[in-house]
Amino acid sequence: MIGKWKNNMRQWLTNQMELPADVVADLPRITMIGHIHIYIENHRGLLLFTDRELRLLLKNGQLLVKGESFSIKTILPEEILLEGKISQVLYLEE
Amino acid sequence: MKNEWMYRVAGNLRIRIVGKGLERLLNEFTRRGIYVWNVRREDENSLTCYMFLRDIHHVRVAMRKSGCKLYVLERRGAPFWLKTSWKNSGIVVGLVAFMCVVFLLSNMIWRIEVTGANPEVEHTVRQQLKKIGVERGALQFVIPTPEAIQRTLMNNMDTITWIGVEWRGTTLYCQVVEKKKPTQTKANAPQHLVAKKKAIITYMFVEQGQAVVEVNDHVVPGQLLVSGFIGKEGQTEIVPARGQILGETWYKSTVAVPLKTTFYMLTGKKRETHYVRFWSWKVPVFWNHKEPFSQFEKQVDEKTFRFLTWTLPIRYEKVVWREKEVAVREYSYEQAKTAAKQIAREQLKRQLPADAIIQGEKVLHETKENGKVKVEMHYQVIENIATPQPIIQGD
Numbered sequence: 001m002i003g004k005w006k007n008n009m010r011q012w013l014t015n016q017m018e019l020p021a022d023v024v025a026d027l028p029r030i031t032m033i034g035h036i037h038i039y040i041e042n043h044r045g046l047l048l049f050t051d052r053e054l055r056l057l058l059k060n061g062q063l064l065v066k067g068e069s070f071s072i073k074t075i076l077p078e079e080i081l082l083e084g085k086i087s088q089v090l091y092l093e094e
Numbered sequence: 095m096k097n098e099w100m101y102r103v104a105g106n107l108r109i110r111i112v113g114k115g116l117e118r119l120l121n122e123f124t125r126r127g128i129y130v131w132n133v134r135r136e137d138e139n140s141l142t143c144y145m146f147l148r149d150i151h152h153v154r155v156a157m158r159k160s161g162c163k164l165y166v167l168e169r170r171g172a173p174f175w176l177k178t179s180w181k182n183s184g185i186v187v188g189l190v191a192f193m194c195v196v197f198l199l200s201n202m203i204w205r206i207e208v209t210g211a212n213p214e215v216e217h218t219v220r221q222q223l224k225k226i227g228v229e230r231g232a233l234q235f236v237i238p239t240p241e242a243i244q245r246t247l248m249n250n251m252d253t254i255t256w257i258g259v260e261w262r263g264t265t266l267y268c269q270v271v272e273k274k275k276p277t278q279t280k281a282n283a284p285q286h287l288v289a290k291k292k293a294i295i296t297y298m299f300v301e302q303g304q305a306v307v308e309v310n311d312h313v314v315p316g317q318l319l320v321s322g323f324i325g326k327e328g329q330t331e332i333v334p335a336r337g338q339i340l341g342e343t344w345y346k347s348t349v350a351v352p353l354k355t356t357f358y359m360l361t362g363k364k365r366e367t368h369y370v371r372f373w374s375w376k377v378p379v380f381w382n383h384k385e386p387f388s389q390f391e392k393q394v395d396e397k398t399f400r401f402l403t404w405t406l407p408i409r410y411e412k413v414v415w416r417e418k419e420v421a422v423r424e425y426s427y428e429q430a431k432t433a434a435k436q437i438a439r440e441q442l443k444r445q446l447p448a449d450a451i452i453q454g455e456k457v458l459h460e461t462k463e464n465g466k467v468k469v470e471m472h473y474q475v476i477e478n479i480a481t482p483q484p485i486i487q488g489d
Binding site: 045047049073 | 123133134135
C-alpha cells in the first residue's frame, strides 16, 4: 500500500518538476554508443559475466546484455562500462 | 577518467583469477574500492584483468575467503621499468665509463714530434715543453694553446730562430728552425781586409798581413786596409790577413716626437665569461660581469674536444675583456727633445754591432712644427770597419 503510494508520488514528482527519472526513481541510466559500448549507471552488482553475456542486478529486476567478445572496461560500485559487440539488451522483471 | 599515462606511472599488473564465483569477487573488489579494468572472461573458471600495483595487498585480502587463485601475467609501468633499469644499470655505467675513458684518451698528447732540430736542440725543446706541462699523457685542455707554447719556447730558447707548434690529432708537431751560427771563415784561406764603411781609422792592430793604411787615414768602402801579400817584391807570400781595425764612423738620424700623444693603457681590470659552445650557440656558464667596459681589448681562447678522430661540436670558450683607458702624454719642449734623443740613440744601438761604442752625439738641427719636435742627430761611433775579402788566386 505504502510502496504503491510512494511510487505514485515519485511519478507525479517526475512529471511535475521535470526531473530526470533516474534521479528521482533510482532507475538505471543506460547509455549505448552504437553496439560497441554500453554504459550502465545505478546498478546493484554483477551477477554474471561471460564473453557473450552480462547480467546485472538492478533495484527492480535484472538487466541482461547479450552479444560477443565482451570485456568490462571499467567497473565501479554503481557504474559499469562494457565493451564488445552488443546484440540485445533485456529487462528481466522479478 | 584515469588515462593511460597514469596507469603507466603508477605501475599496473595484468592478472588472471581462477576459481568459482568470479562475479562475486568483482563485486567485492568494487565494494572495497579496488579499481580493475579490461576484465575479460577466459572460460567458466577464469578471467583476466588489469589492476594497479598499489592495490595488490587489498586484492589479496579481498580474495582470502573466495577460494580463487591469482596469477600475475604481466608487470607494466614505471616501478617495474625502474627495477629493470636498475638491474641493467651496470651495463650503462660501464658504457658511460668507457666513453669517458675514450674521451680522455682522445684528448691526451700521445706523441710530441720535433722536426728540423738536431738532437741537442730537440732535447732542450722537449725539456722546455715538459717544464710548461706539455708531455705525453697530458690532457689537451689543461695545457696552453699552441700559440702560447710557441711564444714561451721562442722566448726561453736562444738556440732557435722560430718554432711552429701545431696540433694534429693526439700529436703535437714542433717545427724548429735553428739559429745558424755564422760559419767561421777558414783562418788559413788567403784574404785581405778591406773597409766596409767610410771612416777615419782610430786604432789598428794587425795580427798578420801588411798594413796599407795608418791611423787617422780616411778610408772609403772597399778600400784595402791590410793586404794579404807580405814579403819583399819578387818573393811575396800570400797569407790570411787578420787584425782589428777600428774606425770612427758617422751616423745621422732624424726623430720626430709629438708633444701630445694619445694612447691606450690597460687598467688591469678585466672581466671574463666562460662559454660552452654547442654548434653555433653559446651558453655562458660562468661570468664575473659587473658592467661592461666602455673601452676594452677582447681576447678569445677556445678549446676543442675530440672523440676518437672527430672533433666534437661542443667547445669551451673563454672571453676576456680587459679595460683600457685613454692616456694623454704631454711633453714640454725640453722633455720631447730628451725623448727624441733617447729614441734616436736606441734606434742606432739596435743597428750597430754589439762591440761598437757611441763616442759622441750632436744635435744638428731641431724644429718644432705641427705639434712635433723634430731632432736631427749626428753620432760618432767607433766600430770595427774591417771585413775579410778572400784572395782569389788565378791559375
